[in-house]
Amino acid sequence: MKVLIVYNESDPEIYEQAPEISEEDLDFKPYFDLENSNPIDEYEAMAKALRRAGYDAYTLNIMDNLQHFFDNIDKNKPDVVFNLMELYKDVAIQEMNFAGLLELLDIPYTGAPPLALGTCQSKILTKRILSSIGIRTPNYRLVKSLNKPFRINLNYPLIVKPALEDASVGIEEESIVYNVDALKKRVKYVLEYFAQPALVEEFIVGRELNVAVFGDKEPEVLPISEIDFSKLPDDLHPIVSYQAKWDPYHVAYHKTIPKCPAPLSNKIRKEAEEIALKAVKAVGCRDYARVDMRLSEDKRLYVLEVNPNPDLQQDAGFMRSARTAGYSYSRALKMIVDFAYMRKRGSNGK
Ligand SMILES: Nc1ncnc2c1ncn2[C@@H]1O[C@H](COP(=O)(O)OP(=O)(O)O)[C@@H](O)[C@H]1O
Numbered sequence: 001m002k003v004l005i006v007y008n009e010s011d012p013e014i015y016e017q018a019p020e021i022s023e024e025d026l027d028f029k030p031y032f033d034l035e036n037s038n039p040i041d042e043y044e045a046m047a048k049a050l051r052r053a054g055y056d057a058y059t060l061n062i063m064d065n066l067q068h069f070f071d072n073i074d075k076n077k078p079d080v081v082f083n084l085m086e087l088y089k090d091v092a093i094q095e096m097n098f099a100g101l102l103e104l105l106d107i108p109y110t111g112a113p114p115l116a117l118g119t120c121q122s123k124i125l126t127k128r129i130l131s132s133i134g135i136r137t138p139n140y141r142l143v144k145s146l147n148k149p150f151r152i153n154l155n156y157p158l159i160v161k162p163a164l165e166d167a168s169v170g171i172e173e174e175s176i177v178y179n180v181d182a183l184k185k186r187v188k189y190v191l192e193y194f195a196q197p198a199l200v201e202e203f204i205v206g207r208e209l210n211v212a213v214f215g216d217k218e219p220e221v222l223p224i225s226e227i228d229f230s231k232l233p234d235d236l237h238p239i240v241s242y243q244a245k246w247d248p249y250h251v252a253y254h255k256t257i258p259k260c261p262a263p264l265s266n267k268i269r270k271e272a273e274e275i276a277l278k279a280v281k282a283v284g285c286r287d288y289a290r291v292d293m294r295l296s297e298d299k300r301l302y303v304l305e306v307n308p309n310p311d312l313q314q315d316a317g318f319m320r321s322a323r324t325a326g327y328s329y330s331r332a333l334k335m336i337v338d339f340a341y342m343r344k345r346g347s348n349g350k
Protein backbone atom coordinates (compact mmCIF):
# COMPACT_ATOMS: atom_id res chain seq x y z
CA MET A 1 0.00 0.00 0.00
CA LYS A 2 1.47 3.31 -1.10
CA VAL A 3 0.44 6.26 1.08
CA LEU A 4 1.09 9.89 0.20
CA ILE A 5 0.98 12.16 3.25
CA VAL A 6 0.17 15.53 1.78
CA TYR A 7 0.41 18.87 3.61
CA ASN A 8 0.93 22.52 2.79
CA GLU A 9 3.52 24.52 4.71
CA SER A 10 4.42 27.38 2.40
CA ASP A 11 7.12 28.72 4.66
CA PRO A 12 8.77 25.77 6.39
CA GLU A 13 11.78 27.88 7.52
CA ILE A 14 9.68 29.57 10.20
CA TYR A 15 9.89 26.40 12.28
CA GLU A 16 13.67 26.47 12.39
CA GLN A 17 13.91 29.32 14.91
CA ALA A 18 15.59 28.36 18.16
CA PRO A 19 13.85 29.30 21.42
CA GLU A 20 15.07 32.67 22.71
CA ILE A 21 14.04 32.12 26.30
CA SER A 22 15.30 29.51 28.72
CA GLU A 23 13.65 27.98 31.76
CA GLU A 24 15.46 30.38 34.16
CA ASP A 25 13.83 33.38 32.47
CA LEU A 26 10.32 32.26 33.41
CA ASP A 27 8.59 33.05 36.68
CA PHE A 28 6.78 29.70 36.73
CA LYS A 29 7.81 26.10 36.34
CA PRO A 30 7.17 24.89 32.79
CA TYR A 31 5.33 21.60 32.46
CA PHE A 32 5.95 21.05 28.73
CA ASP A 33 9.05 21.65 26.55
CA LEU A 34 9.82 25.27 25.73
CA GLU A 35 9.98 24.43 22.07
CA ASN A 36 6.84 24.17 19.98
CA SER A 37 7.03 20.96 17.98
CA ASN A 38 7.90 21.37 14.34
CA PRO A 39 4.99 20.14 12.18
CA ILE A 40 7.34 19.12 9.36
CA ASP A 41 9.14 16.73 11.72
CA GLU A 42 5.74 15.44 12.79
CA TYR A 43 4.74 14.62 9.19
CA GLU A 44 7.99 12.72 8.78
CA ALA A 45 7.30 10.89 12.05
CA MET A 46 3.89 9.92 10.68
CA ALA A 47 5.44 8.51 7.51
CA LYS A 48 7.90 6.56 9.62
CA ALA A 49 5.13 5.20 11.84
CA LEU A 50 3.16 4.09 8.77
CA ARG A 51 6.25 2.38 7.39
CA ARG A 52 6.56 0.55 10.70
CA ALA A 53 3.02 -0.65 10.08
CA GLY A 54 4.19 -2.05 6.74
CA TYR A 55 2.96 0.70 4.40
CA ASP A 56 5.06 2.46 1.80
CA ALA A 57 4.46 5.98 3.13
CA TYR A 58 6.08 9.23 2.02
CA THR A 59 5.38 12.94 2.44
CA LEU A 60 4.81 15.86 0.08
CA ASN A 61 4.72 19.54 0.94
CA ILE A 62 2.59 21.23 -1.73
CA MET A 63 4.22 24.60 -0.98
CA ASP A 64 1.17 26.50 -2.22
CA ASN A 65 1.55 25.03 -5.70
CA LEU A 66 -0.89 22.30 -6.76
CA GLN A 67 1.35 21.37 -9.69
CA HIS A 68 3.70 19.67 -7.18
CA PHE A 69 0.80 17.47 -6.18
CA PHE A 70 -0.20 16.57 -9.73
CA ASP A 71 3.40 15.75 -10.69
CA ASN A 72 3.78 13.61 -7.60
CA ILE A 73 0.65 11.51 -8.05
CA ASP A 74 1.42 11.00 -11.75
CA LYS A 75 4.84 9.70 -10.87
CA ASN A 76 4.13 7.71 -7.69
CA LYS A 77 0.49 6.67 -8.08
CA PRO A 78 -0.35 6.45 -4.37
CA ASP A 79 -3.15 4.10 -3.29
CA VAL A 80 -4.30 6.48 -0.55
CA VAL A 81 -3.72 10.17 0.13
CA PHE A 82 -3.36 11.01 3.82
CA ASN A 83 -4.94 14.44 3.62
CA LEU A 84 -3.36 16.92 6.03
CA MET A 85 -3.90 19.92 3.81
CA GLU A 86 -5.30 22.95 5.65
CA LEU A 87 -4.60 26.43 4.30
CA TYR A 88 -3.87 26.99 0.60
CA LYS A 89 -2.35 30.39 -0.16
CA ASP A 90 -3.47 31.26 3.36
CA VAL A 91 -7.15 30.66 2.59
CA ALA A 92 -8.88 28.32 5.03
CA ILE A 93 -11.86 27.39 2.85
CA GLN A 94 -9.49 25.82 0.31
CA GLU A 95 -9.21 22.94 2.76
CA MET A 96 -12.60 21.70 1.61
CA ASN A 97 -11.79 22.35 -2.03
CA PHE A 98 -8.68 20.21 -1.85
CA ALA A 99 -10.77 17.32 -0.52
CA GLY A 100 -13.13 18.06 -3.42
CA LEU A 101 -10.24 17.77 -5.83
CA LEU A 102 -9.38 14.36 -4.40
CA GLU A 103 -13.01 13.35 -4.96
CA LEU A 104 -12.83 14.51 -8.58
CA LEU A 105 -9.57 12.65 -9.10
CA ASP A 106 -11.20 9.58 -7.53
CA ILE A 107 -8.25 8.96 -5.18
CA PRO A 108 -9.05 7.43 -1.80
CA TYR A 109 -8.19 9.96 0.92
CA THR A 110 -8.34 10.02 4.70
CA GLY A 111 -10.63 12.07 6.87
CA ALA A 112 -13.65 14.26 6.35
CA PRO A 113 -15.30 14.95 2.97
CA PRO A 114 -15.54 18.51 1.59
CA LEU A 115 -18.99 19.26 2.97
CA ALA A 116 -18.02 18.39 6.55
CA LEU A 117 -14.81 20.43 6.29
CA GLY A 118 -16.80 23.42 5.04
CA THR A 119 -19.59 23.06 7.60
CA CYS A 120 -17.29 22.85 10.60
CA GLN A 121 -15.34 25.89 9.52
CA SER A 122 -18.41 27.87 10.47
CA LYS A 123 -19.10 27.55 14.18
CA ILE A 124 -22.53 29.07 13.58
CA LEU A 125 -23.56 26.57 10.92
CA THR A 126 -22.35 23.76 13.15
CA LYS A 127 -24.36 25.12 16.08
CA ARG A 128 -27.48 25.38 13.94
CA ILE A 129 -27.17 21.81 12.75
CA LEU A 130 -26.49 20.50 16.25
CA SER A 131 -29.37 22.39 17.86
CA SER A 132 -31.71 21.13 15.15
CA ILE A 133 -31.12 17.57 16.39
CA GLY A 134 -31.39 18.49 20.05
CA ILE A 135 -27.71 18.80 20.96
CA ARG A 136 -27.10 21.59 23.44
CA THR A 137 -24.67 24.36 22.47
CA PRO A 138 -24.14 27.64 24.37
CA ASN A 139 -26.75 30.34 23.63
CA TYR A 140 -25.32 32.82 21.17
CA ARG A 141 -25.74 35.84 18.93
CA LEU A 142 -23.89 36.57 15.76
CA VAL A 143 -22.80 40.20 15.52
CA LYS A 144 -21.93 41.42 12.04
CA SER A 145 -21.58 45.14 12.71
CA LEU A 146 -21.79 47.68 15.51
CA ASN A 147 -23.56 50.28 13.41
CA LYS A 148 -27.02 49.47 14.68
CA PRO A 149 -27.75 49.44 18.40
CA PHE A 150 -27.91 45.85 19.56
CA ARG A 151 -29.53 44.09 22.44
CA ILE A 152 -27.59 41.03 23.26
CA ASN A 153 -30.21 39.20 25.34
CA LEU A 154 -27.72 36.70 26.74
CA ASN A 155 -26.57 36.06 30.27
CA TYR A 156 -23.13 37.35 31.26
CA PRO A 157 -20.34 36.37 31.37
CA LEU A 158 -20.03 36.07 27.62
CA ILE A 159 -17.20 34.94 25.37
CA VAL A 160 -16.56 36.70 22.04
CA LYS A 161 -14.98 34.62 19.30
CA PRO A 162 -14.20 35.18 15.64
CA ALA A 163 -16.95 33.17 13.90
CA LEU A 164 -14.69 31.54 11.32
CA GLU A 165 -11.38 30.76 13.01
CA ASP A 166 -10.15 27.71 14.81
CA ALA A 167 -7.17 26.55 16.90
CA SER A 168 -7.94 29.18 19.57
CA VAL A 169 -7.17 32.05 17.22
CA GLY A 170 -8.69 35.20 18.74
CA ILE A 171 -9.40 33.52 22.09
CA GLU A 172 -7.71 35.53 24.83
CA GLU A 173 -8.35 36.81 28.36
CA GLU A 174 -10.16 39.84 26.88
CA SER A 175 -12.54 37.51 25.01
CA ILE A 176 -14.49 36.95 28.22
CA VAL A 177 -16.62 39.94 29.11
CA TYR A 178 -18.80 40.86 32.06
CA ASN A 179 -20.59 43.97 30.83
CA VAL A 180 -21.80 45.69 27.69
CA ASP A 181 -18.84 48.06 27.39
CA ALA A 182 -16.29 45.28 27.42
CA LEU A 183 -18.52 43.32 25.05
CA LYS A 184 -18.66 46.13 22.49
CA LYS A 185 -14.94 46.68 22.73
CA ARG A 186 -14.14 43.04 22.05
CA VAL A 187 -16.74 42.71 19.28
CA LYS A 188 -15.22 45.77 17.60
CA TYR A 189 -11.79 44.20 17.86
CA VAL A 190 -12.96 40.91 16.28
CA LEU A 191 -14.84 42.68 13.47
CA GLU A 192 -11.86 44.86 12.61
CA TYR A 193 -8.90 42.61 13.28
CA PHE A 194 -10.32 39.38 11.86
CA ALA A 195 -12.65 41.00 9.30
CA GLN A 196 -15.42 38.53 10.08
CA PRO A 197 -18.54 38.36 12.27
CA ALA A 198 -18.18 37.96 16.01
CA LEU A 199 -19.78 34.96 17.67
CA VAL A 200 -20.93 35.97 21.14
CA GLU A 201 -21.72 33.01 23.38
CA GLU A 202 -22.73 32.52 26.98
CA PHE A 203 -19.61 31.49 28.85
CA ILE A 204 -20.03 28.02 30.30
CA VAL A 205 -18.34 27.88 33.68
CA GLY A 206 -17.19 24.34 34.32
CA ARG A 207 -14.94 21.61 32.96
CA GLU A 208 -13.65 21.15 29.44
CA LEU A 209 -13.80 17.79 27.66
CA ASN A 210 -12.41 16.63 24.33
CA VAL A 211 -14.20 13.64 22.87
CA ALA A 212 -12.43 11.82 20.05
CA VAL A 213 -14.40 9.74 17.57
CA PHE A 214 -12.57 7.12 15.54
CA GLY A 215 -13.81 5.09 12.56
CA ASP A 216 -15.86 5.30 9.41
CA LYS A 217 -18.95 3.08 9.09
CA GLU A 218 -19.14 2.18 12.78
CA PRO A 219 -17.17 4.83 14.65
CA GLU A 220 -16.16 4.35 18.27
CA VAL A 221 -15.66 6.98 20.95
CA LEU A 222 -12.16 6.92 22.44
CA PRO A 223 -11.47 7.58 26.13
CA ILE A 224 -12.48 11.16 26.94
CA SER A 225 -9.77 13.69 27.66
CA GLU A 226 -10.10 16.68 29.99
CA ILE A 227 -8.17 19.92 30.10
CA ASP A 228 -7.21 20.39 33.73
CA PHE A 229 -7.27 24.10 34.63
CA SER A 230 -6.67 23.62 38.36
CA LYS A 231 -3.01 24.75 38.19
CA LEU A 232 -3.81 27.98 36.34
CA PRO A 233 -3.15 31.17 38.31
CA ASP A 234 -6.39 32.64 39.70
CA ASP A 235 -6.22 35.72 37.50
CA LEU A 236 -6.51 33.67 34.31
CA HIS A 237 -9.77 32.29 32.97
CA PRO A 238 -10.12 28.52 32.64
CA ILE A 239 -10.07 28.41 28.83
CA VAL A 240 -7.83 27.08 26.09
CA SER A 241 -6.70 30.51 24.98
CA TYR A 242 -4.36 31.26 22.10
CA GLN A 243 -1.54 31.57 24.63
CA ALA A 244 -2.48 28.25 26.26
CA LYS A 245 -2.31 26.51 22.90
CA TRP A 246 0.62 28.17 21.17
CA ASP A 247 2.89 30.25 23.40
CA PRO A 248 5.44 28.07 25.21
CA TYR A 249 6.65 31.10 27.21
CA HIS A 250 3.20 31.78 28.66
CA VAL A 251 2.09 30.35 31.97
CA ALA A 252 -1.26 29.25 30.46
CA TYR A 253 0.60 26.95 28.04
CA HIS A 254 2.05 24.99 30.95
CA LYS A 255 -0.93 25.04 33.30
CA THR A 256 -3.67 23.78 31.00
CA ILE A 257 -2.85 20.12 31.24
CA PRO A 258 -4.66 17.37 29.35
CA LYS A 259 -5.76 14.38 31.40
CA CYS A 260 -6.94 11.16 29.82
CA PRO A 261 -9.15 9.41 30.73
CA ALA A 262 -11.16 12.20 32.34
CA PRO A 263 -12.62 11.25 35.72
CA LEU A 264 -16.36 11.23 34.93
CA SER A 265 -19.39 9.45 36.30
CA ASN A 266 -20.69 6.69 34.04
CA LYS A 267 -23.79 8.72 33.35
CA ILE A 268 -21.94 11.82 32.11
CA ARG A 269 -19.41 9.73 30.19
CA LYS A 270 -22.16 7.87 28.34
CA GLU A 271 -24.00 11.07 27.62
CA ALA A 272 -20.82 12.72 26.25
CA GLU A 273 -20.17 9.67 24.08
CA GLU A 274 -23.67 9.69 22.65
CA ILE A 275 -23.54 13.41 21.94
CA ALA A 276 -20.14 13.10 20.24
CA LEU A 277 -21.31 10.29 17.97
CA LYS A 278 -24.49 12.13 17.03
CA ALA A 279 -22.64 15.40 16.44
CA VAL A 280 -19.99 13.84 14.22
CA LYS A 281 -22.62 12.05 12.19
CA ALA A 282 -24.76 15.17 11.83
CA VAL A 283 -21.97 17.28 10.35
CA GLY A 284 -20.62 14.40 8.26
CA CYS A 285 -17.13 13.85 9.70
CA ARG A 286 -15.48 10.46 9.35
CA ASP A 287 -12.32 8.47 10.17
CA TYR A 288 -11.17 10.75 12.98
CA ALA A 289 -12.75 13.77 14.62
CA ARG A 290 -12.81 15.55 17.96
CA VAL A 291 -15.77 17.18 19.65
CA ASP A 292 -14.98 19.98 22.14
CA MET A 293 -17.46 20.22 25.01
CA ARG A 294 -17.93 22.00 28.32
CA LEU A 295 -19.57 20.38 31.31
CA SER A 296 -21.35 23.08 33.32
CA GLU A 297 -21.49 23.20 37.09
CA ASP A 298 -25.09 21.98 36.93
CA LYS A 299 -23.83 18.94 34.95
CA ARG A 300 -25.09 19.82 31.50
CA LEU A 301 -22.95 19.08 28.47
CA TYR A 302 -22.57 21.78 25.81
CA VAL A 303 -20.85 21.24 22.46
CA LEU A 304 -18.53 24.12 21.56
CA GLU A 305 -17.47 22.81 18.17
CA VAL A 306 -16.73 19.77 16.06
CA ASN A 307 -13.23 19.41 14.63
CA PRO A 308 -12.92 17.30 11.49
CA ASN A 309 -9.38 15.98 10.85
CA PRO A 310 -7.98 17.16 14.21
CA ASP A 311 -4.26 17.40 14.87
CA LEU A 312 -2.65 13.94 14.75
CA GLN A 313 0.62 14.85 16.43
CA GLN A 314 1.63 12.26 18.97
CA ASP A 315 1.14 14.56 21.96
CA ALA A 316 -2.09 16.15 20.74
CA GLY A 317 -5.59 15.29 21.95
CA PHE A 318 -6.69 12.70 19.42
CA MET A 319 -3.63 10.47 19.73
CA ARG A 320 -3.66 10.78 23.52
CA SER A 321 -7.14 9.28 23.54
CA ALA A 322 -6.13 6.64 20.99
CA ARG A 323 -3.15 5.66 23.13
CA THR A 324 -5.34 5.40 26.23
CA ALA A 325 -7.63 3.11 24.23
CA GLY A 326 -4.62 0.88 23.52
CA TYR A 327 -3.90 1.90 19.91
CA SER A 328 -0.24 2.62 19.23
CA TYR A 329 0.51 5.67 17.09
CA SER A 330 1.44 3.49 14.19
CA ARG A 331 -1.67 1.31 14.49
CA ALA A 332 -4.02 4.29 14.74
CA LEU A 333 -2.50 5.86 11.62
CA LYS A 334 -2.68 2.58 9.73
CA MET A 335 -6.35 2.23 10.66
CA ILE A 336 -7.10 5.71 9.32
CA VAL A 337 -5.47 4.74 6.01
CA ASP A 338 -7.46 1.51 5.98
CA PHE A 339 -10.77 3.33 6.57
CA ALA A 340 -10.06 5.45 3.47
CA TYR A 341 -8.99 2.50 1.36
CA MET A 342 -11.92 0.29 2.35
CA ARG A 343 -14.42 3.09 1.77
CA LYS A 344 -13.25 3.42 -1.80
CA ARG A 345 -13.25 -0.31 -2.43
CA GLY A 346 -16.70 -0.52 -0.91
CA SER A 347 -18.09 2.22 -3.13
CA ASN A 348 -16.58 0.82 -6.35
CA GLY A 349 -17.37 -2.76 -5.56
CA LYS A 350 -13.79 -3.57 -6.62
N1 LIG B 1 -19.10 29.19 25.35
C1 LIG B 1 -17.94 28.90 25.94
N2 LIG B 1 -17.88 28.71 27.27
C2 LIG B 1 -16.71 28.44 27.89
N3 LIG B 1 -15.53 28.37 27.26
C3 LIG B 1 -15.52 28.55 25.92
C4 LIG B 1 -16.71 28.81 25.19
N4 LIG B 1 -16.39 28.93 23.90
C5 LIG B 1 -15.06 28.75 23.82
N5 LIG B 1 -14.52 28.53 25.03
C6 LIG B 1 -13.09 28.32 25.33
O1 LIG B 1 -12.32 28.73 24.22
C7 LIG B 1 -11.63 27.62 23.62
C8 LIG B 1 -11.66 27.72 22.10
O2 LIG B 1 -12.99 27.74 21.64
P1 LIG B 1 -13.55 26.81 20.50
O3 LIG B 1 -14.97 27.18 20.30
O4 LIG B 1 -13.26 25.38 20.78
O5 LIG B 1 -12.73 27.32 19.24
P2 LIG B 1 -11.37 26.86 18.53
O6 LIG B 1 -10.83 25.68 19.28
O7 LIG B 1 -11.82 26.51 17.16
O8 LIG B 1 -10.52 28.06 18.57
C9 LIG B 1 -12.35 26.39 24.15
O9 LIG B 1 -11.49 25.29 24.16
C10 LIG B 1 -12.79 26.85 25.55
O10 LIG B 1 -11.73 26.74 26.48
Ligand SMILES: [Mg+2]
Pocket residue numbers: 167168292304305
Ligand atom coordinates in the same frame (compact mmCIF):
# COMPACT_ATOMS: atom_id res chain seq x y z
MG1 LIG C 1 -11.79 24.01 20.02
